[in-house]
Amino acid sequence: MAIFKFGSKRKTVPHSPQQSAPPVTPIAPTPTSGAIQKPQGKSLSQLEAEIEAQYLPTTPHRSQKGQKQNRGFLPKLVTLALVVGVPVGVVALANLPVPGWRHQVARTAPILLFPTYSSWDRAYKSLIDNLNQAEQLIDRPTSATDLDLGGQKLTMAREAVNKLPSGFIEDDFTRSLYWYNWHYSRSGFATARSQLGTLESKLFQEQNAQTLLRTTEENVNQAKLAYQQATTSTDKQLAATRWHEGLGKMAQVSTATLAGKNAQQKLVLYRQDFAETVGLFAGNAETRNLITAARQFAWQAAKDGQNPPHEAIKWEQIMIMWQEAIDRLEKIQPADLEGYKEAQKLIVDYRASQSEVQVRLAAERSSVRSFAAAQRDITTLVASAGYGNKSYTLSQLQGIINQLESVKPGTTSYLKSQELLIFAKNKWQELRLAN
Incomplete structure (x- = not known):
């Protein structure tokens, strides 16, 4: 396709065989020439130049200069990685947690151990800070929460101690620290470890005392509830004894602990509650001793x-033991009004318990006699088998059954008697139905 160019003047440019046409736009024919000239053919280089001229303004591409810059960036990156990575690797290698290796590095190039020094320094400062806080919380606690927080501080202090390699520090480590503001001292570290062990032992005692106080409080409250719900004098006596023992154990909590101090304060109210519920006496020492002894016999x-x-x-x-308890209470004279009143109240309870034991004793003796008689009759009946008639045998079996049925439940002979009773009834039924 021919390309025309319009200018301010119309001028015809003649074709010259020795001179090639301009590279991009051919000259259009003038109107005066009377004919349109054919455009000259383009070489391959001209076509490439035209295509490149049309492509470059619209399509981004990399210049040769940029490509050269990119090709030079990778070597620089590798160089930078080597410059940074090699020193970092050397420092990391120097700080390996190997005591013998650290000895050599500390003698030759201690500056390489700066990360280790810094880590140990932080651990030592953490140890001292946590120990000071734990000491305040454990030595002067105001509540169980302080002890729990003190235990957490001790745990953090123990973790800090585990981060400090004491064996390496105690050798020639400190000779290489002239350039570093080191907070560690050998005596300070030994004192801190000793203090840590002391505080851990004291915390253990405090925690044991707290556990003992909680246990005794639970026992006291359970014994009080059992006493209030008891329906027999025996149950009341057992509950009162457990209640009293719980108060005694609460008084044994060490007063050197927070739990012991709290226990002493609570004991005042607990003892007052015990006195109002169970009842105490205000007599002389002899009266108190007699009632205490009576309670011991009754408890046993x-x-x-x-x-x-x-x-x-x-x-x-x-x-006999119930009687011993009653005998001691009967020695208290009416002149001691409160003691005598308390003694009479206990005598009523103890006699009721003694009566229950007397009933059980009688049932045991009677059941043993009945069971023994039934066994003798069975032996006699077996020995005379074949000599007596049917009516005689049925009569003997019925007597054995009656004896076995008289054995009381809750006695030592009851289970065995039930086995023989079933056997005797079956034999009696078989014999009665036999021809």
């Missing part, structure tokens, strides 16, 4: 009477 009697059945001899011993 009630304890031994638990989990029946028992043999008759044991019930007899329990009866």
